[in-house]
Amino acid sequence: MDNCLFCKIARGDIPSRKAYEDELVLAFHDINPARPMHLLVIPKRHITSLQTVSQDDEAVLGRMLSVANQLAEENGSPDGFRVIINNGRVGGQEVPHLHAHVVGGPDPVGPMLKRN
Numbered sequence: 001m002d003n004c005l006f007c008k009i010a011r012g013d014i015p016s017r018k019a020y021e022d023e024l025v026l027a028f029h030d031i032n033p034a035r036p037m038h039l040l041v042i043p044k045r046h047i048t049s050l051q052t053v054s055q056d057d058e059a060v061l062g063r064m065l066s067v068a069n070q071l072a073e074e075n076g077s078p079d080g081f082r083v084i085i086n087n088g089r090v091g092g093q094e095v096p097h098l099h100a101h102v103v104g105g106p107d108p109v110g111p112m113l114k115r116n
């Protein structure tokens with residue numbers, strides 16, 4: 001995916017504040033943080049969203065979640081965190097490369113969603 005923003009970050013073509021990396025995933029600080037800790041965990045290989053995953057993606061999907069607690073402990077959110085994955089138009093996804101927001105900090109992040 002030549003023109004995908006997060007593929008470019010995964011390749012190092014666009015700089016990011018890296019928090020974690022292994023063979024499957026990369027985690028970096030969100031450029032516009034919504035909470036004191038706001039990290040993005042992405043698959044290194046392009047996946048558009050949870051709308052396009054298959055069983056072949058289960059290892060990388062599992063890794064995206066299993067690194068979250070370590071990331072939180074290392075980045076100022078030792079007492080819990082929230083993981084958010086926006087998918088597609090209805091989910092409010094802006095960057096079409098799958099990413100888990102891992103948000104937290106010293107204080108509770110607040111209500112999950114505003115009720116309509």
Ligand code: AMP
Pocket residue numbers: 005014016029030031032033040085086092093094095096
């Ligand atoms: P979403 O709305 O779920 O697609 O979230 C996209 C997120 O990517 C937003 O929180 C943006 O602040 C973040 N973002 C966009 N560009 C960059 C970038 N170059 N580096 C880090 N985070 C970014």
Ligand code: ZN
Pocket residue numbers: 001004005006007008045046047096097
């Ligand atoms: Zn991509």
